[in-house]
Amino acid sequence: MMTTDKQIQDLLDFIDVSPSPWHAVETVVSRLEEQGFVALSEKDAWDLQPGGRYYVVRDGSSIIAFVVGEMLISESGFRIFGAHTDSPGLRVKPRALSVTDQMVRVGVEVYGGPILATFTDRDLSLAGRVSYQTDTGHIADQLVKFDQPLLRLPNLAIHMNRKVNEEGLKLNKQTGLSLILSTIEGQLGGRDFQKLLAAATSLNEQQIYSWDLNVYDCQKGALWGERQQFIADSQLDNLASCHVGLQALLKEQSLNSGQTLVCAMFDHEEIGSETPKGADGSFLPDILERIALSRKQRREDYQRALANSFMISADMAHAYQPNFPSAYEPEHKVFVNQGPVIKINANQRYTSESVSSAVFKQCCEQIQVKWQEYSHRTDIPCGSTIGPMTAAKLGVRSVDVGNPMWAMHSIRESAGAQDHLDFIEVIGNFFTKPSLLS
Numbered sequence: 553m554m555t556t557d558k559q560i561q562d563l564l565d566f567i568d569v570s571p572s573p574w575h576a577v578e579t580v581v582s583r584l585e586e587q588g589f590v591a592l593s594e595k596d597a598w599d600l601q602p603g604g605r606y607y608v609v610r611d612g613s614s615i616i617a618f619v620v621g622e623m624l625i626s627e628s629g630f631r632i633f634g635a636h637t638d639s640p641g642l643r644v645k646p647r648a649l650s651v652t653d654q655m656v657r658v659g660v661e662v663y664g665g666p667i668l669a670t671f672t673d674r675d676l677s678l679a680g681r682v683s684y685q686t687d688t689g690h691i692a693d694q695l696v697k698f699d700q701p702l703l704r705l706p707n708l709a710i711h712m713n714r715k716v717n718e719e720g721l722k723l724n725k726q727t728g729l730s731l732i733l734s735t736i737e738g739q740l741g742g743r744d745f746q747k748l749l750a751a752a753t754s755l756n757e758q759q760i761y762s763w764d765l766n767v768y769d770c771q772k773g774a775l776w777g778e779r780q781q782f783i784a785d786s787q788l789d790n791l792a793s794c795h796v797g798l799q800a801l802l803k804e805q806s807l808n809s810g811q812t813l814v815c816a817m818f819d820h821e822e823i824g825s826e827t828p829k830g831a832d833g834s835f836l837p838d839i840l841e842r843i844a845l846s847r848k849q850r851r852e853d854y855q856r857a858l859a860n861s862f863m864i865s866a867d868m869a870h871a872y873q874p875n876f877p878s879a880y881e882p883e884h885k886v887f888v889n890q891g892p893v894i895k896i897n898a899n900q901r902y903t904s905e906s907v908s909s910a911v912f913k914q915c916c917e918q919i920q921v922k923w924q925e926y927s928h929r930t931d932i933p934c935g936s937t938i939g940p941m942t943a944a945k946l947g948v949r950s951v952d953v954g955n956p957m958w959a960m961h962s963i964r965e966s967a968g969a970q971d972h973l974d975f976i977e978v979i980g981n982f983f984t985k986p987s988l989l990s
């Protein structure tokens with residue numbers, strides 16, 4: 553175990569500078585541009601060159617990066633890696649501030665399915681984007697991030713909640729989640745939220761129309777464990793997978809493999825993906841078709857390309873936690889630092905089937921990486937991923953995989969360092985292997 557491995561520190565840094573999906577995409581963009589990737593706009597006509605490296609952002613928080621291979625796309629197909637940029641949590645309401653009982657609080661809505669109790673007693677702050685009117689009267693947007701802890705959700709003392717350890721902390725989503733910002737003696741009150749945003753940006757308060765703001769945890773990522781073999785951080789689901797895809801794509805061997813490689817990272821997975829920039833929207837089909845069209849392929853060639861394509865849908869998996877044995881399917885426990893996990897569900901909540909699972913197992917075994925197989929308890933509803941809807945839209949063979957982690961959807965999740973390193977190598981092999989299927 554290389555506990556000081558640069559890739560692991562890089563993952564922690566990647567998450568630290570990505571406290572919202574908009575920031576995550578900005579982080580990905582800066583890394584792509586360092587490697588010569590060129591921004592494309594969906595509004596422009598494209599003239600893609602073989603060997604060219606490109607990326608497209610849709611609405612700031614979904615991104616598709618791709619390398620145009622020298623090989624004919626109709627024959628080689630697309631090698632697609634998919635993940636998501638969003639994490640469940642709290643989002644600021646439009647009328648953000650409320651003043652009651654001498655306290656100024658920020659009203660929030662629940663985004664997706666976080667473990668709400670984990671948001672108590674944390675050093676919370678805000679990050680996202682602000683939309684404003686420019687000097688010339690246009691609407692533009694700008695990222696905003698408060699670096700210092702700004703907000704808090706203090707727990708109720710045990711003296712007022714005597715059964716908290718037996719019954720767990722219950723938070724009413726309407727009345728129990730407002731975050732404390734200030735007391736009334738402070739500067740803020742009424743509609744002064746715009747002032748707060750203006751102070752954190754280069755804007756003045758009159759310019760600011762609206763915002764998309766995520767509540768994030770200021771605590772930085774850390775290694776832990778006897779040999780520092782574990783990672784603790786927010787948003788491991790699914791920024792860890794985004795980092796895997798990006799690191800694998802940016803390897804020299806991947807960039808020069810001759811394959812057409814696609815790395816798609818979508819917002820809105822945690823709320824069902826059915827949005828213009830979500831995995832169930834038109835983003836990926838639009839971009840793949842435009843790659844084919846720009847390479848002077850006909851519609852039939854594009855459809856042949858899809859038939860020759862393969863997708864790895866990457867999202868985190870549930871590692872065994874020995875304090876809760878009854879939560880797991882006894883024959884399908886997966887363990888942290890024992891290798892990437894193939895997720896299988898007979899009802900196709902995951903896309904994995906025997907052929908696509910075999911392809912992934914081979915990608916692992918060729919480079920001596922262990923793999924594991926996960927099946928959820930049959931009597932508990934199973935989660936899902938971007939895999940099924942993306943694969944269904946495209947008709948592309950797909951497998952759902954991901955690294956084992958603890959406490960999925962906690963504000964402080966954990967996973968294994970070795971798994972992360974191994975997964976990057978496996979995806980690198982997937983991107984560069986001469987052939988996947990006969």
Ligand code: ZN
Nearest residue numbers: 789790867868
């Ligand atoms: Zn996820």
